[in-house]
Amino acid sequence: xxxxxxxxxxxxxxxxxxxxxxxxxxxxxxxxxxxxxxxxxxxxxxxxxxxxxxxxxxxxxxxxxxxxxxxxxxxxxxxxxxxxxxxxxxxxxxxxxxxxxxxxxxxxxxxxxxxxxxxxxxxxxxxxxxxxxxxxxxxxxxxxxxxxxxxxxxxxxxxxxxxxxxxxxxxxxxxxxxxxxxxxxxxxxxxxxx
Numbered sequence: 001x002x003x004x005x006x007x008x009x010x011x012x013x014x015x016x017x018x019x020x021x022x023x024x025x026x027x028x029x030x031x032x033x034x035x036x037x038x039x040x041x042x043x044x045x046x047x048x049x050x051x052x053x054x055x056x057x058x059x060x061x062x063x064x065x066x067x068x069x070x071x072x073x074x075x076x077x078x079x080x081x082x083x084x085x086x087x088x089x090x091x092x093x094x095x096x097x098x099x100x101x102x103x104x105x106x107x108x109x110x111x112x113x114x115x116x117x118x119x120x121x122x123x124x125x126x127x128x129x130x131x132x133x134x135x136x137x138x139x140x141x142x143x144x145x146x147x148x149x150x151x152x153x154x155x156x157x158x159x160x161x162x163x164x165x166x167x168x169x170x171x172x173x174x175x176x177x178x179x180x181x182x183x184x185x186x187x188x189x190x191x192x193x194x
Contacts, residue, residue, distance in 0.1 A: 003038035003062055005180050008101030010116040011041075011048040012109035013076070021048060021108050024138050024172055026055040028107065031176050033061025040100045042093065043067030043085070045078035048107060053078050066096050094119060098129065102183035105134040105175070108141045124165050132182035134167045134175050142168075 015022050025048040032039050039056045042049055043065030053063050057080060065081035068089050077084060087093050098104075098120060106117040121133050135142060146168065152158045167182075169175040 004036035005102045005183055006038045006040050006064070006100055007032055007176075007179065008040040008097050008104045008120075009052060009107060010104070010109060010113045011052060011107035012113055013042075013044050013047040013049050014110065015047050015051070016108055018139060020139050021141075022051050024136065025052040025107060027172050028052060028105070028136075028176065029055025029057075029061065030059045031173065032056050033059030035180070037180070038062040038064060038082075040064045040066070040097050042097070042112075043078055043081065044071065044076045045080075046076060048109065050078060052107075053081065057082075064100055066093050066100075068093050098123070098131075101131065103132045103134070103179040105136060105179060107136050108138055114145075121162075121166055125162050132167060132179045133165060134169070134179045136172060136175055137168055137170045138172075140170075 009028060011025060029039065029052045033056050039053065039061060041053060044050060044067065053065065056063050062082040064083045065078050066085045066087060067077050068087055071077065072086055085096060087096060094116060104120050106113055117135065123129055124131065124133055137143065137146065149158065149163060153160060153163065167175060167178055
């Protein structure tokens, strides 16, 4: 049966120091499964990535993992994914994740999470896709980054309209619901041009 939606989630390959980080990864995974959705993610078994995938699978959801061969070689691949796609490099990974998704969500994470989030946000502002992008600001994790982005806007390097392309919330369920509802209106994209 075709999933009701595909949500691409970016998150840390480490668990972080607060228990809430793992708890929210589990919450997101369960929510995706319970609502008939499909998780699209980076295919790893460690950190928040593994917690997210495990929670989705345990709740009966589908999980599409996409991982470069170099990370498979380091034994980071989650072999329990419903679909595990092994690709040549990071560019192919990110492109395939974006193609398979109806919406995007960033949970807490490090530079990899940030790079993926900023890239898909940039693609949206350039018109390569019109899929919703969300940022879960759990426990104020992204407060400093959001303050810097506001500073960047104030310094004339960004417009308010660019910030408006990202849904930011500290409330997991509200943000998930909003992203999926918005995705229903944003099915078309031009990712093949990237």
